[in-house]
Structures are given as structure tokens and as C-alpha cells.
Amino acid sequence: MLEVLQYDFMRNAILAAILASIACGIIGVYVVVKKIVFISGGITHASFGGIGLGYYLGINPLFGLIPFSLFSAIIMGLVSKRAKVAEDTAIGILWSLGMALGIILIYWTPGYAPDLMTYLFGNILTVPMSDIYLMLGLDLVIILVVYAYYKHFMALCFDEEFTTVSGLSAEKLYLLLLCLIALTIVLLIKVVGIILIIALLTMPASLSRHYTNNLGKMMYLAIIFGIFFSLAGLFLSYFFDAPSGATIILSMSTVYILHFLYDGLKPKIAS
Amino acid sequence: MENVIDVKDVWVSYDGVRVLESVNLTVKDKDFLAIIGPNGGGKSTLLKVILGLIKPDKGSVTLLGGRPTKTRKDVGYVPQYHSSNLDFPVTVWDVVLMGRLSHKGPLQRYNDEDRNAALEALKTVGMLDFKDRQIGELSGGQKQRVFIARSLVTKPKLLILDEPSTGIDSRMQKEFYELLNKLKSEIAIVMVTHDISAVSVYVDKIGCLNRKFHYHDDKEISPHDLEVSYQCPVELIAHGVPHRVLKEH
Numbered sequence: 001m002l003e004v005l006q007y008d009f010m011r012n013a014i015l016a017a018i019l020a021s022i023a024c025g026i027i028g029v030y031v032v033v034k035k036i037v038f039i040s041g042g043i044t045h046a047s048f049g050g051i052g053l054g055y056y057l058g059i060n061p062l063f064g065l066i067p068f069s070l071f072s073a074i075i076m077g078l079v080s081k082r083a084k085v086a087e088d089t090a091i092g093i094l095w096s097l098g099m100a101l102g103i104i105l106i107y108w109t110p111g112y113a114p115d116l117m118t119y120l121f122g123n124i125l126t127v128p129m130s131d132i133y134l135m136l137g138l139d140l141v142i143i144l145v146v147y148a149y150y151k152h153f154m155a156l157c158f159d160e161e162f163t164t165v166s167g168l169s170a171e172k173l174y175l176l177l178l179c180l181i182a183l184t185i186v187l188l189i190k191v192v193g194i195i196l197i198i199a200l201l202t203m204p205a206s207l208s209r210h211y212t213n214n215l216g217k218m219m220y221l222a223i224i225f226g227i228f229f230s231l232a233g234l235f236l237s238y239f240f241d242a243p244s245g246a247t248i249i250l251s252m253s254t255v256y257i258l259h260f261l262y263d264g265l266k267p268k269i270a271s
Numbered sequence: 272m273e274n275v276i277d278v279k280d281v282w283v284s285y286d287g288v289r290v291l292e293s294v295n296l297t298v299k300d301k302d303f304l305a306i307i308g309p310n311g312g313g314k315s316t317l318l319k320v321i322l323g324l325i326k327p328d329k330g331s332v333t334l335l336g337g338r339p340t341k342t343r344k345d346v347g348y349v350p351q352y353h354s355s356n357l358d359f360p361v362t363v364w365d366v367v368l369m370g371r372l373s374h375k376g377p378l379q380r381y382n383d384e385d386r387n388a389a390l391e392a393l394k395t396v397g398m399l400d401f402k403d404r405q406i407g408e409l410s411g412g413q414k415q416r417v418f419i420a421r422s423l424v425t426k427p428k429l430l431i432l433d434e435p436s437t438g439i440d441s442r443m444q445k446e447f448y449e450l451l452n453k454l455k456s457e458i459a460i461v462m463v464t465h466d467i468s469a470v471s472v473y474v475d476k477i478g479c480l481n482r483k484f485h486y487h488d489d490k491e492i493s494p495h496d497l498e499v500s501y502q503c504p505v506e507l508i509a510h511g512v513p514h515r516v517l518k519e520h
């Protein structure tokens with residue numbers, strides 16, 4: 001079994017799994033505790049427009065994805081807070097709008113769009129070294145920003161009104177957090193693909209909430225869960241010749257569902 | 272010293288329904304103002320206008336000599352309904368320390384001064400023993416005390432309290448009013464309350480808000496005035512009111 005590690009693609013896949021889990025653990029915790037899963041799903045899917053843009057311009061789709069996902073995060077944050085329509089309606093519209101743009105841009109791109117399936121469903125076994133460096137850079141940005149704004153994000157997620165009265169701009173902080181989510185999406189896209197990102201973003205964080213009441217510890221635990229499940233999924237993918245995004249999500253969901261079934265069936269003890 | 276709060280001719284409506292109508296209000300340094308009024312009278316709205324959380328349709332608000340959005344960081348605020356997310360993973364200690372956030376930039380950690388302020392505030396509200404508890408595990412009254420502590424650690428120049436005694440037991444309430452009484456020698460306090468009988472001993476002014484605002488520099492408001500002129504329901508204040516303050520009807 002260990003001989004598979006000699007392959008470059010396997011080494012890259014393991015690195016990608018670890019780097020993705022770091023961003024996913026940290027940012028996923030905010031997504032879960034602030035209950036912004038829906039807007040995160042919106043940013044993820046709208047980012048498909050960025051993939052389309054990359055193909056259309058003939059550049060690495062990731063370089064279309066980065067500005068586009070940041071742009072969608074900011075637009076979605078502003079529209080959902082300020083527009084005179086219900087927040088979930090606004091998000092739902094922008095979600096589809098981004099995807100529609102992506103579809104048109106890809107349709108207009110002459111020839112065949114290689115790797116399109118990778119961006120939709122992920123394929124951790126084809127991550128090139130250049131992407132690993134990109135992921136490493138994005139992880140560093142995320143860690144630095146969260147380190148600097150840890151207290152501020154905690155206050156924002158706990159009580160926006162109070163954060164505002166403290167003289168901070170809750171809106172700017174929220175937009176910054178959405179931008180970090182956008183960068184996390186870039187990091188995760190090759191691993192599980194647009195369609196499955198939300199599962200990876202929420203499951204490790206939600207699981208970790210069950211084991212600790214501390215925000216920082218939740219992040220560490222979520223990273224460990226993420227690494228464990230993505231490596232498990234990676235090996236399942238290799239040995240059963242199945243798409244990695246799906247095997248990662250399946251192994252994670254299986255444990256997640258079993259965990260909550262077990263938890264739900266346990267007799268409630270009065271404490 | 273200039274006024275702590277200056278509200279001039281403020282009008283607010285929600286979706287065309289008028290909630291505040293030409294409200295004028297001045298609070299000077301070390302004033303203690305109690306605001307009473309029926310549910311839906313616009314009391315919480317007025318406090319939010321003062322804090323710059325709601326923009327009035329018309330009129331102006333000056334808070335601590337400046338625009339509320341600039342100066343509100345020096346105000347301790349205890350809201351009526353908590354927008355806070357109560358299954359959030361934070362302890363009482365984390366929540367009280369959050370009160371120091373207005374003094375911190377990015378990268379700056381909380382220091383001993385912050386921790387001492389938090390310790391003091393928790394002692395003051397009698398919640399020190401609960402400092403490592405999850406905020407969601409506390410009872411309503413205990414949570415309220417934690418939020419009061421959070422408003423105190425900012426070392427505010429003005430305290431704005433929206434029905435702060437809701438859910439707090441009577442012994443703690445008395446201690447809380449005694450605390451406000453001590454604080455008022457140093458800072459101004461504005462408090463919305465239904466518990467006029469308890470606070471009338473401490474406050475300098477009582478205002479009644481029912482879309483329009485009426486207030487008195489002296490505490491001798493007759494129930495007749497409240498009921499007839501201002502539509503402030505008397506049952507809010509009639510029960511157990513000391514004669515010294517409010518005449519019986």
C-alpha cells in the first residue's frame with residue numbers, strides 16, 4: 001500500500017488534502033457558527049463564472065476564479081445586507097447568475113474545455129505542483145488574516161449589533177470574512193469540486209462543535225477531521241478507482257451520520 | 272461640558288408607519304433619565320437612533336459631542352433583545368472581554384488591564400463564579416447580567432440600557448439599581464424601564480415615550496398627565512408607587 005506514495009501525483013494529492021483541510025477547518029468553523037452556509041453555497045456556485053472567465057480568456061481557470069469569487073463574495077455580501085429583498089432570495093438569484101455566466105463563457109470558448117469536470121466534481125489526483133504552491137499561499141493569507149482579526153470575527157459572529165456599537169464596521173468585517181470564504185473555495189475546488197465544497201466546508205466544523213466549546217479548539221479539531229477524511233477519501237478513490245471528491249464526501253458523511261445516529265440513540269442523561 | 276445626548280426633531284417610520292414623531296431630548300453629563308411608555312411606543316427605536324443604528328427620516332442626533340457612528344464606542348449599551356447567537360462557542364469570560372474590543376486594533380491582544388476590567392465587571396454583577404460557563408447555558412437573568420457586565424467594561428461615558436432588569440430576580444435588581452446609583456456620580460445613564468416604582472428613587476428625570484416624547488425635569492408626574500395627555504398607560508406605574516414621587520390616582 002505504501003508504494004503508492006512514491007508517485008508524484010500521490011504526493012501532491014496528499015499535500016493538497018492537507019492544505020485544503022487547513023483552510024477548510026478554520027473558515028468552516030466561521031461558516032458553521034455564524035450560520036452562513038447558504039451564502040457560502042452561493043459564493044461557491046457563483047464562482048463557476050470565474051472558471052468560465054478563465055477558459056474564455058485562455059488562462060489557468062484558477063486565475064479567473066480568484067478575482068471572480070472575491071468579487072461575488074463582496075457583491076453577495078452587500079446585496080444580501082442592503083437590498084430591499086429577502087436575503088435568501090438575493091443570494092439564490094446571484095448563485096444562479098454566476099453559474100449562468102460561467103456556462104455562457106465556456107460555451108463561447110472555442111474548442112473543448114479541458115478539466116471542466118475537475119472543477120465541478122474535483123479530482124485530487126491531478127493537482128499539479130503549481131497549484132500546491134498557490135494553495136500554500138492562500139492558506140498563509142487565511143491564517144494571517146484570522147490571526148489578526150480573531151477577536152473581531154468572534155465578536156462579529158456572536159453579536160453584530162454589539163460589534164457595530166463598539167465602533168467597528170460590522171459590514172466590512174463581514175465582507176472580509178466572505179472574502180476568506182471565497183479564497184477557501186479556490187483552495188478546495190480541485191479537491192472536491194464546486195458541487196461538493198459545501199459538505200467539506202461544514203462537516204468537519206460541525207463535527208468539531210460536538211467535542212469542544214472553544215472557537216479556537218474547534219478550528220484545530222476541524223483541521224484534523226478534514227485531513228483524516230480527505231486522506232481516507234483519497235485512498236478510497238485510488239483503490240476503487242472512483243472520483244476523489246465523491247469518495248471524500250462519502251467517507252465524511254458516513255462518519256458524520258453514524259456519529260449523529262449514535263448520539264441521537266443514546267439515552268439522554270439528566271445532568 | 273456639552274450635552275451628552277442631543278436629539279433634535281427626530282422622526283422615524285418603518286415602512287411608512289410612523290414610530291417617532293418630532294422627538295426632542297437632551298441628556299446632560301451625570302443625568303439619569305428613565306424612559307417609560309407602552310409596548311411599541313418607540314422606546315427601543317429611540318435608543319437605536321441615539322446610537323446611530325437607525326437613521327432617522329428627519330432630525331439630528333449628537334452623541335458625546337459628535338456623530339453617533341463616531342462616538343458610540345464610548346457608550347455602554349445593553350439591548351432589549353439580544354441579537355447574539357446563543358449556541359455560539361464562547362464563555363462568559365470571552366463575552367465580557369468583548370466589551371474591550373473598541374480599544375483594540377487588529378493583532379492587539381487583550382492585556383492585564385482588559386482582564387482586570389472584565390474581572391471587576393463580573394464581580395459587580397455577581398457572575399464571577401460563572402466565568403468559564405458557555406453563554407448559552409445560562410438562564411435569562413444570568414445572561415442579562417453578563418451583558419450588563421460587558422457594557423461596563425468599556426469604561427463608558429454614557430450607559431444606555433433597554434429594559435435591563437427583565438428576567439433578573441428582585442435581590443439582584445436592587446443591587447443593580449444601587450450600582451447605577453453609584454455610577455451616576457460619574458457618567459450619564461439612560462434607561463428604558465417599566466419598573467418606575469423601583470427606579471424613581473434614583474432617577475433625575477422621567478420621560479414618557481408614545482410616538483411623541485414628553486419629559487419632566489422633576490419626577491412629580493401625575494398619573495392623570497401620563498394617562499390623558501400622553502397615553503402612557505397608568506398600570507405601568509400605579510402599582511406600589513411611593514407617594515413621595517407619584518401621586519396616587
Ligand SMILES: Nc1ncnc2c1ncn2[C@@H]1O[C@H](COP(=O)(O)OP(=O)(O)O)[C@@H](O)[C@H]1O
Binds near residue numbers: 286
Ligand atoms: N425593524 C422594524 N421593522 C418594522 N417595524 C418595527 C421594527 N422595529 C420596531 N418596529 C415597530 O415600531 C414600533 C416601535 O417599536 P419599539 O421601538 O421596539 O417599541 P418599544 O421598545 O417602545 O416597545 C412597534 O410598533 C414595532 O412593531
Ligand SMILES: [Mg+2]
Binds near residue numbers: 314316433
Ligand atoms: Mg423595546
